[in-house]
Amino acid sequence: MTDNYWGRSRNTIISLTIAATMTACNAKPVPTTSQLNSNSTQKVPPVTEPIHKSKTAIQNRNFSVPIKFQGKIVYRVEVPQQEKVIALTIDDGPWKPTTTQMLDILKQNNVKATFFWVGKTVQAHPQIAKEVVAQGHAIGNHTWNHHYHRVTPAVAKDEIERTAEIIYQTTGVRTYLFRPPGGYLNNGLAAYAKSQKYSVLMWSQTSADTDPRAKYQVFVKNVLRDAKPGGIVLMHDGGGNRSRTVKALPEMIKGLKQKGYRFVTIPELLQMSP
Numbered sequence: 001m002t003d004n005y006w007g008r009s010r011n012t013i014i015s016l017t018i019a020a021t022m023t024a025c026n027a028k029p030v031p032t033t034s035q036l037n038s039n040s041t042q043k044v045p046p047v048t049e050p051i052h053k054s055k056t057a058i059q060n061r062n063f064s065v066p067i068k069f070q071g072k073i074v075y076r077v078e079v080p081q082q083e084k085v086i087a088l089t090i091d092d093g094p095w096k097p098t099t100t101q102m103l104d105i106l107k108q109n110n111v112k113a114t115f116f117w118v119g120k121t122v123q124a125h126p127q128i129a130k131e132v133v134a135q136g137h138a139i140g141n142h143t144w145n146h147h148y149h150r151v152t153p154a155v156a157k158d159e160i161e162r163t164a165e166i167i168y169q170t171t172g173v174r175t176y177l178f179r180p181p182g183g184y185l186n187n188g189l190a191a192y193a194k195s196q197k198y199s200v201l202m203w204s205q206t207s208a209d210t211d212p213r214a215k216y217q218v219f220v221k222n223v224l225r226d227a228k229p230g231g232i233v234l235m236h237d238g239g240g241n242r243s244r245t246v247k248a249l250p251e252m253i254k255g256l257k258q259k260g261y262r263f264v265t266i267p268e269l270l271q272m273s274p
């Protein structure tokens with residue numbers, strides 16, 4: 001989401017974080033229809049040979065979305081009452097060393113998360129990207145350059161398609177999950193994603209881990225305070241120094257487990273919508 005790495009001042013970071021949080025808070029409930037995944041592979045091309053072969057086995061994985069969520073903005077998913085599930089989402093990587101550190105924590109706790117990747121960081125850290133996929137986490141598109149400003153339709157297309165391509169070439173993954181940088185829905189990027197039937201994933205609760213002054217315990221507190229079934233939690237592994245998020249992650253997981261939550265990826269969460 002937001003960070004000075006992507007070229008913003010501290011004051012702007014805070015206001016953007018608040019604005020994005022407010023946007024999430026003001027979200028309308030996710031619309032429900034009876035259509036569920038009747039054609040979830042729509043638009044996903046047939047799986048073919050990976051373009052780049054390497055020693056590391058490239059997995060062919062498609063993160064497609066149920067038809068009712070294609071071209072839609074999602075803040076939280078209404079799940080059956082008995083399902084106390086929550087989805088951790090981790091933005092702006094792959095990143096050194098934080099992504100690998102977070103992977104270890106997730107593995108130790110048997111938790112699967114969803115990573116929203118910036119294209120140019122996938123290009124910079126292909127081995128980390130492969131490892132994330134090999135460990136069974138879900139992947140989303142977070143654009144190539146992480147722009148906040150308004151872009152032309154041609155730039156929006158390039159930002160998203162280039163990122164889709166590097167994700168595919170590096171890991172064999174096709175994804176129809178999209179998260180707009182900074183949570184901005186009106187600068188042209190989300191519009192292009194919607195036009196291509198991506199599901200635009202926002203969040204229902206943020207760790208607020210882009211706050212440069214907060215202690216890591218605050219991130220934990222934010223997440224535990226706002227947790228709700230079907231919720232989507234925002235945090236970051238990249239875009240800056242995320243050592244505090246790494247520290248917070250085990251306590252977030254522990255606290256959520258104590259509250260009775262189990263962890264699902266975004267594709268799993270979308271599938272659970274009745």
Ligand SMILES: [Zn+2]
Pocket residue numbers: 001002091092142146180181182239
């Ligand atoms: Zn971001």
